[in-house]
Amino acid sequence: MNKIQNKTVLITGANRGIGKALVTEFINAGAAKVYAAVRNVKSAQPLVDEFGDRVVPIYADLSDLASIKQAAQTATDVDVVINNAGIISSLDILDESALGEIDTVFDVNVKGLLRVAQAFAPVLKANGGGTLVQLNSVASLKDFDGLSTYCASKAASYSFTQALRTKLAEQGTQLVSVHPGPIATDMGDEAGFTDVAEPPSLVATGVIRALENNEFFVFPDSVARQFHEAYQGFAKTFVTPEAVEA
Template sequence: MTFDVSGKVALVTGANRGIGKAIAESLLQHGATKLYAAVRNLDSAQALVEAYGDRVVPIPFDLAQPDTIAQAAQTATDVELVVNNAGVLRNAGPLAEDAIEALQFEIEMNVFGLLRMAQAFAQVLKANGGGAFVQLNSVASLRTFADFATYSASKAAAYSITQALRDKLADQGTTVVSVHPGPIATDMANDAGLGEIAEPPSLVGEGVVTALKDGKFHLFPDTVAKQVGAAYASFAANVVEASSAEG
């Protein structure tokens, strides 16, 4: 299913910086009429408000506070596109002393957060004609990186849930996109020691707009991601997407 962002109402979590801000800017530049910037600190979305005026509506949101997810869905009753961008990363390998603690935290934010977002907004999207749901996963959801294995595991779980959402939400006319960036120039990439090879967040923002318009389930926006995506393409087409279409 295809989705044109022009004239639509969108919500982006973690819209105040990095990939989330780049996605928000791309949606607005491509004609979104309203964008809910779901952020922990409303003042952090001020730059978007200054640039785009009353088309940007900051609302409180924190993955660590599930009530704010439910409240966001109650506020953004007109939303037609939800982008679940917010997430966390802990640098923890499988033998690290804090590996279990890190994985518990990342599962809570990256996986349970996705489930809560989907459950909160599925009916909103349905009521508004179906719309679209975009999930920020990672190349780490397909290939584990030892130094942050717990993050990779959480993103692999999130990708699995995203595939299920594609199947379940198709019945109500909601298109789903799974985004798999490689190293993108964000604070998270710097924390992971990937700053030197990171590429601009705008690649993700523009990629999301194009993937929605083209009806693509997978998006590999940057150079590293495209390399992974090319190697994964046959499996994605013949197993992941084919099984969804046949199911």
């Protein structure tokens, strides 16, 4: 059964990188409409030029609760919400400016997830349950030197993703946690992964496959699959079961 056909999808950070690939792959898979939720609505115009009225740009800033609430009031027909937007930091954690940087990164990468979940959970429930997808990272499982603030934020967002999986199951909402490795995006370049990065389309097709197969995890690329191989035993025992005995 094609769970994407004729569905309505909202993607934060849809104007470039993984977000843009998600728009493309979901439309190719038969989605009826994709809300491109971006901070600069004009930046989504190339997607409109390519896909016409199947792409609807709307304003959303993960650090701005009012904008997320307004997006939820606009996209009342949404079936799939993909929280893809995020920011990265390469500031040394011993730098005197690190605490302020941590606040900024956590506000977007962690609180942003909760803002999206709180705003859209009632919408998804009203539309039959639907799916909430969170872009985490292999950085949610391991610290990488020079990216500790980003890694810590992704570890926190992954923890909240697990909590949301349990909580939103009560209303029939599927959660998907996506853990890419180095991906060829502006963020990947900034992190210094240009030489080993793989196409963002791998992430998009991985998300679609997870929706089709009702899977919680997506480890879409070759580096991510190495993480999954080592992590899957723990995850099957302690993360994905409905309950774990003490």
